[in-house]
Every structure is written in C-alpha cells, then in structure tokens.
Amino acid sequence: MRTGEAVVGSLNDLAGRYPAFVERQSPKTRALASLPIFAAGHVQGGYALFYDTPQRFDHPQLAELEELGERLGADLRRVQRATTHASRSLEDEPVPHGAHAATYSVAADPRAVAHARHFMLSTLAAWGIDEDIVDIAILCLSELVTNAIIHTDSGCELRIVVDRGVLTTTVRDGGSRAVVDLGSVTVDPLAVHGRGLQLVDALSTRWGSELDAVGMTVWFVLEPV
Structure with a gap:
C-alpha cells in the first residue's frame, strides 16, 4: 500500500505478480481491487475489496473506487483531528540527556x-x-522540507538531534487543505522532484512518517556520525 499503486483484476490476471497471495484466496473469490487511501496529500494505507463475481474494472468503476479512497481518507482526517491534541511543537519534544538538539521554523516559501x-x-x-554525513543529511532534509512546502501553505518545523552518535532529523508540516488529484498520481507517488522519498529511503539508515491532527511528521536517521 505504501507505493500508492492500485492493484485490480481477476485472480487469474494477478496470479503472475502475486502467486502466493492468490493461492491463499477463497475459491469463491473471482476478482480483487486494492487501492490507496489518501489523506492530506499522503498515502496513509489502503483498502481491499474481494469480489465473488467477475469485474470489468472499466473507467467508471475505477473512478468510483478512487473516490471511495478519498472518502476514507477524509474520514481518517476527521477522526485524527477529533482525537489528537493540535498543539504539537518539535521544540517541546524531550531531548535525551547529553544530546545536541536544535529547532528551526521554515517559512511557507520555496526559497x-x-x-x-x-x-x-x-x-x-x-x-x-x-x-x-552532513552532505547526506542536507540532501535528505532538502527533499523533506521541499515536500512539506509544496503540500502545505503554512511552512514547517525542523529539529536536528545528535544523540550518542546517531543523527535524527524531523520535519513537521502545518497540515494541508489541498485536495489530492488522484488522476495525477504516478506509479510512484512518493517521488518528489524526481527523487523524493526514494532518495531518503536510499540514503538514510531508516525513516518514517506520521499523520496527525496537525499535519505530517517525517523523520530520518543517519548513523554512525
């Protein structure tokens, strides 16, 4: 689901790509539709439908399935906003004893x-x-900050922590009111300016993201430093 790629078709069509998965399905299952759930411009997971009758998966049906993913994403955001405290600043995050930490507010401007x-x-x-390590960190940071500025209109916050030889960089944006155009999603929606989070994935030791009531938080770790 992380790639945001829709997977639809009959089990016979999908057997070549996902043989182990297809083998586990009920004999009654004839077709499958697995599509991403988008919230605040990001893939947050996905949903799957199992059909016991053949499906055409023509353009109107695919459009309906994509619309369902959008509705599920909107519902997810409503739940997050209702259950998560909105006042979160990286400045308030605890810092391990003896660690270096610095926080910076980034304006909502590509410059x-x-x-x-x-x-x-x-x-x-x-x-x-x-x-x-600094060169790698700056490359990864550029992608995260650029992504945050593109998808929001309120800038983002940056925190750098070095603790016992491990560099952790966190970027938290202020949330987006933009509606995702699913028709513009490419095969790899993680790609931002050609490299995007693929670059962060390739260069960092590990990375992750979290969507909450405020917006998106993305972090990456480099070790050792």
Missing part, C-alpha cells in the same frame, strides 16, 4: 528550503559532525 539547508549545515558543523 526557505535554502535557509533550512544553511541552518543544518552550520548547526552540524558547529557540533563537529563528519562532512560526509
């Missing part, structure tokens, strides 16, 4: 990406972090 990079560069240099 602010350069300021965020400069902040990270000067901060990590002051902490004596190896230049190779």
